[in-house]
Amino acid sequence: MKIALLGYGTVGRGVDRIIRERVPDVEVTRILELPDRLSDPRMTASFDEILADDAVELVVECMGGIEPAHTYIASALRSGRHVVTSNKAVVAAHLAEFAALAHAAGVGLYLEAAVGGGVPWIAGIEKVRRVDDVTSFSGIMNGTTNYIVDAMRKERADFAEVLAEAQRLGYAERDPSADIDGVDVRNKTIISASVAFDVACEKDLPTSGIRNLTLADLELFSAHGRTVKLLGRGVAGNGRYAAAVEPVAVAASSLEAAVPSNFNLLTLDGTTVGELRFYGQGAGSLPTGNAIVQDVLDCVTGARRPVYDFSRALAYDPSLLRSDYVLRTTAALDGEPYGPGALLVRDLTAEGARALLDEALASDPTTFMAALPRED
Numbered sequence: 001m002k003i004a005l006l007g008y009g010t011v012g013r014g015v016d017r018i019i020r021e022r023v024p025d026v027e028v029t030r031i032l033e034l035p036d037r038l039s040d041p042r043m044t045a046s047f048d049e050i051l052a053d054d055a056v057e058l059v060v061e062c063m064g065g066i067e068p069a070h071t072y073i074a075s076a077l078r079s080g081r082h083v084v085t086s087n088k089a090v091v092a093a094h095l096a097e098f099a100a101l102a103h104a105a106g107v108g109l110y111l112e113a114a115v116g117g118g119v120p121w122i123a124g125i126e127k128v129r130r131v132d133d134v135t136s137f138s139g140i141m142n143g144t145t146n147y148i149v150d151a152m153r154k155e156r157a158d159f160a161e162v163l164a165e166a167q168r169l170g171y172a173e174r175d176p177s178a179d180i181d182g183v184d185v186r187n188k189t190i191i192s193a194s195v196a197f198d199v200a201c202e203k204d205l206p207t208s209g210i211r212n213l214t215l216a217d218l219e220l221f222s223a224h225g226r227t228v229k230l231l232g233r234g235v236a237g238n239g240r241y242a243a244a245v246e247p248v249a250v251a252a253s254s255l256e257a258a259v260p261s262n263f264n265l266l267t268l269d270g271t272t273v274g275e276l277r278f279y280g281q282g283a284g285s286l287p288t289g290n291a292i293v294q295d296v297l298d299c300v301t302g303a304r305r306p307v308y309d310f311s312r313a314l315a316y317d318p319s320l321l322r323s324d325y326v327l328r329t330t331a332a333l334d335g336e337p338y339g340p341g342a343l344l345v346r347d348l349t350a351e352g353a354r355a356l357l358d359e360a361l362a363s364d365p366t367t368f369m370a371a372l373p374r375e376d
């Protein structure tokens with residue numbers, strides 16, 4: 001099969017290399033690149049030229065961003081090309097539209113690399129769903145923030161110091177907001193909920209991040225036998241679902257607590273399979289390239305043709321996700337003492353907790369909040 005790559009950065013180069021070295025049945029014949037970087041005969045700066053090439057049967061989008069990625073993916077699907085993408089931002093924003101276009105054109109839409117990098121999470125959910133309902137999922141879905149928390153804990157270093165080191169190593173962007181404020185995890189949670197629950201997931205999920213996490217916070221939770229992980233979570237049942245992104249004070253003995261460096265750990269619960277966990281490299285040129293190539297091969301061989309049908313119409317009900325919460329803040333809030341400067345507030349929805357965090361941040365901009373799971 002002849003394919004086109006849109007974008008030739010970290011992921012695009014990984015895809016090109018893996019296909020060249022390991023996949024003889026697939027050939028990258030076209031690459032969309034910016035006009036000042038056309039260094040390979042396969043490269044063009046014109047998407048229309050790629051669209052007009054009838055030999056191209058599949059388009060891999062790994063440019064990132066919303067536009068023009070959205071327009072290019074929609075055009076490729078309309079033109080009868082299969083699409084594989086690693087771009088979680090555009091998928092989270094437009095999955096229902098892409099799914100409808102793919103269905104109408106009778107082509108495949110493959111998203112594996114958009115969540116969990118090299119970890120076969122999306123295909124794993126789809127396989128589980130052939131038999132089971134997925135009743136809940138949760139995951140460490142962002143390697144950058146996991147790296148930061150892990151290094152803070154192990155090196156007894158503060159947030160700013162570790163973030164600077166992560167930026168130096170290339171684990172964190174120069175503007176780290178999408179990672180540390182939970183936006184990247186929200187996109188991955190929207191996609192995971194859509195695939196797991198067959199629903200065009202609510203976009204405005206309660207979201208908080210680790211921007212205000214301090215070493216003293218980690219030490220406080222450590223004294224309670226816990227550590228902090230930024231988790232995307234979703235739950236569904238009785239025709240309803242909820243999802244949220246927030247730091248969670250997980251038990252120090254949990255598998256989540258043991259996840260090192262920039263690795264991902266994604267967990268789901270299925271009706272008959274029970275708990276399943278997926279662990280691996282959530283980013284990087286070759287792991288993410290591998291996930292894309294797996295999708296390409298599923299398409300070429302016909303082994304997997306995902307169909308996203310959002311007609312199940314589950315109702316979004318934030319009351320399904322409830323936890324106790326710990327807030328370290330100087331804001332005057334009602335709650336039980338949890339440690340120096342910290343309060344425990346019982347039984348809030350994720351949405352209620354986000355509202356309480358906003359209230360606390362208004363008087364203490366350094367406030368940090370984490371959910372305290374009630375089941376352990």
Ligand SMILES: NC(=O)c1ccc[n+]([C@@H]2O[C@H](COP(=O)([O-])OP(=O)(O)OC[C@H]3O[C@@H](n4cnc5c(N)ncnc54)[C@H](OP(=O)(O)O)[C@@H]3O)[C@@H](O)[C@H]2O)c1
Pocket residue numbers: 006007008009010011012032033034062063064065068086087088089113114117282283284285288
């Ligand atoms: N890196 C990872 O480990 C990873 C893992 C999972 C998913 N992803 C996702 O995969 C996508 C790509 O990530 P990446 O890390 O490979 O990003 P990247 O290194 O920035 O590569 C994207 C490339 O596409 C180029 N580009 C942007 N707009 C273009 C356009 N209109 N025409 C042609 N080229 C264009 C960029 O050029 P400029 O840089 O000059 O803009 C850049 O060279 C993103 O959606 C990302 O979220 C990445």
